[in-house]
Amino acid sequence: MKIQLALDRFTIQEAIEIAAKAEKAIEWIEVGTSLIKEFGVKSIYDIKNRFPDKTVVADIKTFDNAKYEFELCFRAGADIATVMGAAPPVTLRTCMDTAGQFGRQVMVDLLNTQAHQQAEIARLENIIVCQHISKDQQEEGGGGTWGRRAASRSQQLAVAGGISLENLAAVRALQPDVLIVGSAISKASDPLLAARKIKETWEALK
Template identity: 30%
Template sequence: MNKRRPNLQVALDHSELHSALKAAVSVGHEVDIIEAGTVCLLQVGSQLVEILRGLFPDKTLVADTKCADAGGTVAKNNALCGANWMTCICSATLPTMKAARKAIQEINDKNGEIQVELYGDWTYEQAKTWLDAGISQVIYHQSRDALLEGKTWSEKDLDKIKKLINMGFRVSVTGGLDTENLELFRGLDIFTFIVGRGITEAPKPAEAAQEFKAEILRIWG
């Protein structure tokens, strides 16, 4: 992964295993991080994580479980299939996040990580408790459904992202990203841009990923 400029992560959010894998094969080698998306995990289960690990033995692989409970069990299940990182929803209790972190760290020889997915009304006080528990990655969203209702990235979003970065989080952003609007994030130390259909549904997915990378390179140098 890049240290100085944002990483690019592809989200495989298909409802069918074959579509997710076709997308993975076409763009997996172009991106820094591969994500087994929630929709697909709920459809086909953790075989998705297992197959992706087999196809991409050296990539960072995220299981986007948005785990809300039974953190230890879900993290163990996914880490054993090959996930390096796993997501928890922000409304999960701290014991759930801690249990998830412990399990994914153990199985990944201390390199496993939990990312907190920010949806709804989380607070900075909550976020501080995640940091204190050793969880320093968050994912800032425009939800797919909010985007469908016409919402987009605003100054308010950017301010929140800045504040999280200043608190010490590595912040990934996702939701309606394209090569036009990456420019909105210029000057922010974004950890990762997560793109789903903007890459996987493009006429030429590998080229779409390359265009994102070129734009990241142009802005973050």
């Protein structure tokens, strides 16, 4: 299991400082949608530049203009970029083509996808799918639930949405490859310790 540290609602400098603290206990670093929309692709560039050995995920949430947006992410140094599963099929295909050209990867965010869209996405090869309870759904107090494991064996599963020590057991049942964790690490007084505790608890749940 890998931890993807999601960095949202920070300045680029704050995000870098938090990632540096947690660095030894996380594998992937996510440049959150809010960083990209607030500061542009500079946020991706600066974070990859500071952490060249980490896998950097650009959570750009593409819904159109796929080639242009994915090229922006990959040129800025992202290893993985995200597309919404609710987007038109041509947009998902273009994201996969563009990632293939750069030798990078696509994460498909299943947030609010319909059953027929999930069935199509389950057939795609070599992607990461993200089961996602959104920030707005969390703040509403419920609304979303994580779903089942992805269908294709070549797919990796990431799980996101308010993950903390309290709900690790429920998340564990989904057998994810990637645990996307935000505030449980980024808002902790000791981000490194918080990330290590998540890993220890995860192992103990085996």
